[in-house]
Amino acid sequence: MRLLIVEDEKRLALSLAKGLTAEGYAVDVVHDGIDGLHRASEGTYDLVILDIMLPGMNGYRVCSTLRAAGHDVPILMLTAKDGEYDEAEGLDTGADDYLTKPFSYVVLVARVKALLRRRGNGGPSPVHTLGDLKVDTAARRVFRGDDEVALTAKEFAVLEQLVLRTGEVVSKGDILEHVWDFAYEGDPNIVEVYISALRRKLGAQLIKTVRGAGYRLEAPR
DSSP: OEEEEEOSOHHHHHHHHHHHHHTTOEEEEESSHHHHHHHHHTSOOSEEEEESSOSSSOHHHHHHHHHHTTOOOOEEEEESOOSHHHHHHHHHTTOSEEEESSOOHHHHHHHHHHHHHHHHTTSSOSEEEETTEEEETTTTEEEETTEEEOOOHHHHHHHHHHHTTTTSEEOHHHHHHHHSOTTOOSOTTHHHHHHHHHHHHHOTTTEEEETTTEEEEOOOO
16 A cells, blocks of 8 residues: 655655555655645655645645545644644534544554544445455455465465455556655566565465556456
């Protein structure tokens, strides 16, 4: 899943990005409200962490503008302010949750996971079954038959992109965009490394290479 952090305190923003990346998310960071609004409007994010006191455009305006344009991405607001009025104003503009600085990183991660789970309610089941393979995208666990398969955060994130589009061809670019981030400037062949790792752990026949196009996850026949 891809998260956007809009926070002008650069040290805090980079610290949050590092931690959330370690949790398995792809994270982008911007430091002012106008850039945040432009990025969030692209519609490629699963959740936005939005500071209120921002240069260019404050978080209230970013949030209200997104909601007025019809964007329903979950928004977790951050602020150094405190008080019922500020919280009410943030929620009135369309924010889904509110966290006052200073906050515990553990609490932030719990709020992020709760918002992502809440967004999934009423949607398709988070458990995907292909033959004897079971992938639970909510619990982030994978099983072959009765045996759990241990995957790294990045391995799971790559598998998740394939599972969510089972039977479709998923390009290397799509995987890079959703699992890494826009700022990634490394070797795009890193995707092949993770595909190879998944084949070793899950079975070579599960993930097909479509030459020149990408990869396709196929249910065993």
